[in-house]
Amino acid sequence: MIGGIDPRGQFLLIGRQLRRNPRRTVLTFLGLLIAFFLYTSLENVLGALRGVIANVASETIIFLAPRSSVSFLTAELPRRYTAQVREMEGIAAATPLRFYFGKGRSEEGFIMALAVEAEPYMRIYRPPSVTAEELRALAAEPNGALVGQRVLEANQWRVGDRVSLRSVAGLAPLDLRIVGDVAADDRLGGVVVLHIAYLDKLIGGEGWATFIQARVARPELAVSLSRAIDERFASFSVPTETKTEKAHTGSFVAGLAEVLGALRAVGMMTLLVTLLVVTNAVAMSVRERTVEIGTLRALGFGRGHVMGLVIGESMLVSLLGGVTGTLAAYLLFASGAIRLPVSGITFGADVGVLARAVLLSIPLGALAGLQPAWNAVRIPITQALRHAD
Amino acid sequence: MNRPLVEIRALRKTYRRGSTDVPVLENLDLSIEAGEFVALMGPSGSGKSTLLNLIAGLDRPTSGTVKIGGRDIQKLADRELDRWRNRSIGFIFQLYNLVPVLTALENVELPLLLAPIASRVRRERAAAALRIVGLAARMEHRPTELSGGEQQRVAIARALVSDPVLFLADEPTGDLDTRSADEILALMQFLNKTAGKTFVMVTHDPRAAERASRTVHLEKGRLVNGA
Secondary structure, three states: OOOOOOHHHHHHHHHHHHOOOHHHHHHHHHHHHHHHHHHHHHHHHHHHHHHHHHHHOOOOEEEEEEOOOOOOOOOOEEOOHHHHHHHOOOEEEEEEEEEEEEEOOOOOOOEEEEEEOHHHHHHHOOOOOOOHHHHHHHHHOOOEEEEEHHHHHHHOOOOOOEEEEEEOOOOOOEEEEEEEEEOOOOOOOOEEEEEHHHHHHHHOOOOEEOEEEEEEOOHHHHHHHHHHHHHHOOOOOOOEEEEEHHHHHHHHHHHHHHHHHHHHHHHHHHHHHHHHHHHHHHHHHHHHOHHHHHHHHHOOOOHHHHHHHHHHHHHHHHHHHHHHHHHHHHHHHHOOOOEEOOOOEEOOOOHHHHHHHHHHHHHHHHHHHHHHHHHHHHOOHHHHHHOOO | OOOOOEEEEEEEEEEEEOOEEEEEEEEEEEEEOOOOEEEEEOOOOOOHHHHHHHHHOOOOOOEEEEEEOOEEHHHOOHHHHHHHHHHHEEEEOOOOOOOOOOOHHHHHHHHHHHOOOOHHHHHHHHHHHHHHOOOHHHOOOOHHHOOHHHHHHHHHHHHHOOOOOEEEEEOOOOOOOHHHHHHHHHHHHHHHHHHOOEEEEEOOOHHHHHOOOEEEEEEOOEEEEOO
């Protein structure tokens, strides 16, 4: 209730004013909807990436990468380092790792294939859903592959199928036999795991790796072993930079987060621009109603009442647009439709983000209505009434 | 002897235009008894509307006093003045000044939104006011769906609904055809005579002024007769 106006009447006045110029109201509403949709989406993505660092990455898996550059697209690390890493005390298993990016049946997105030495890789990380029989089949088939269920589903493949993976980089295609699958919610649920020897045979590059991945026996060894590994290879032709998976994923995500941070700033700018658009729309509406506002003042509505009505209108349209845009983004993310198939990161919907965005729409509306509301009551009543002449 | 409902003493109003003060009302004295129907006449720029605005508390005088029902409204703070206007004054404007997005009934309800009464009572009172002005069948119509005369009747109902002590009408028939103007004047006269309501009406129209019980002429901010 604003300063003594009956709440029902107040809501009636605010609601009816929004119907005065439906086109303007709808356009303002759509602007708000889009702005809040973008804002909520970006916040969800950032939240999911933070979640990956916090929950998914392991402290016992370490990555060796060339110190000079870290790229998924090149293989610049001598593969012979693997054997030396395996010999170090505290290392439980190690494998060289290369990547291959290709397309299957689906033309949407692309599939990330990890080429590894299967036996040590499965000692570093074995998905719980992979059976001993599947592991044996993988070991027995030179072109065998374990395929994540998300990839199977997207390409309508089944375990046992012989499938072809076409390179997106113009390399030779991979002809694989699917020997097993990995649960969709597993970290490997969105990738293909194959033998590095098979990849070497098809595209060359034997003797090189993109990363070397290893498991340390205990988490507390990760930092000291990483340092020891880097010291060992410091004078080699390719010095290494070793990080735990958590740090490694973190640096990857940090790079991505920088981009997303910039997008977040764009999202905030969108909200700011929308604030100005709403301010302008409310100001236009108020200008058109100068006589009406003068009449309300003559009938006894105080400055506070009129300001409350104008700000109320702005808050209502902002809340409606904010809730709709935020809910649309929330439902889209909750449906699981937004995910990065390559990294396996699924962007869920965060109720906290939803609540924050909805709550943000209220002060945004109030802020947008403030200046037009002040203008509405600043003009003397007699002058406002004369506006009709 | 009863005090007049409206007591105006030594009223002056000047407006500032650039660096000069332009006098609009000069040392004006006027008394209006409760139950009177006063027509304020005079040429354009004579100060009729300014006087009406000062009586309504829409503007503040440069000097002098305006007492309504014995109360010096100049001494009221802005909020008190708003509240007083809501309870004591009924406005009738030349162009009706209805809110186009509200129905006739909702327009009439407007002054009562500030009163501490239940919404059911508010609607009943607004409906009763519309019945008095002969618009029982048009309550749910928007202003654009009503004729000029009907819109002015809604405006009269809106002025009537809070049962004010004083009705102020600024050229209430100025935008109406002769027939509608007669109907509106007859309605105002009816409210004056049967309900004892006090009216102050600004008009240029001598035929409208004939309906009043007294006509006051203004020229160059001064009363020339009828005070």
